[in-house]
Amino acid sequence: MWPWLQQLGSPRWFYELTGRWLPWLVASMAVLLTVGIVMALLFVPADYQQGNTIRIMYVHVPLASISLAFFPLMAVAGIVTLVWRMKLADMVAKTAAPLGAWFTALALASGSIWGSDIWGAWWVWDGRLTSMLLQLFLLIGVISLRSALEDSDGAARACAVLSIVGCINVFVIKYSVDWWNTLHQPASPINMSSEGPNGPEIWVPLLIMLLAVALFMVVSLILSTRNEILQRERRSQWVRNLLQQT
């Protein structure tokens, strides 16, 4: 396989590279989160129907959208593990599942709190809500499967297969609002000018929060994967040297 791709699979290379990137990623994440939250809470105008609950959108939408990235990520990592047997890919797959469960659970909770007053219901068996709940159960399933098989090579393979299967649900989540007309609204058009509804004062903070939450996902994944590397590679010389330096 191409040499650069093999280097990509080296846990030590990943550890050293992310060590250099991490301060920048954390700084930009912190700035974007602060700016996004301040804008969402203070500068976004209240909706004419939903009042101030529209501010929930700036937490709920980024969390829900980015929660959809976890199964494809785990599936790709799973395929790399199955085909090329790269340990690093399995480490990423392992750490992605719990974080994905957090994202999905919080998307469900924030949506539920939003809908409690606006829809008049904490839960409905709507297409999107149901498929998101299914995604949460699938992620918990992946976590349980790994721990039941005691984190062995067999666990890596089984979780890879379940992650690939779970990607089907991502399509259902994404297109549910187009396929079924139950309760959750479909995507809204945006306006480039400030005249009329859905202007930049609405979507600019949303874009910032989307970027901020995406960065948060990357940072959290990197932190957890680095721990996994330290744990699994603890007998190697480079980790021992690292410890002597700390």
Place this chain on the structure above:
Amino acid sequence: MFELQFASISEFLQMGEYTFNVWSVYVLFAVFIFINLYYPLLRRKKILKEQKRRQLLQEQAPTREATIDQSKSELASSYGENL
């Protein structure tokens, strides 16, 4: 384009009639961010501490083994004397 939407801090905290809805979501979000940044850092400290402890034990291993061997031979000879 971007104007401050609240006239006072109490208005801001009240969020119209949706005080619970808005603030519970933002508090949950803050807790989620904090936990998912803090827990990996805590786990890292634990792993490094555990590794240092293991490494220290391994470095002491030759002297520890010698002590164990000595105690074993002393025990064996005292047992032999009692026979």
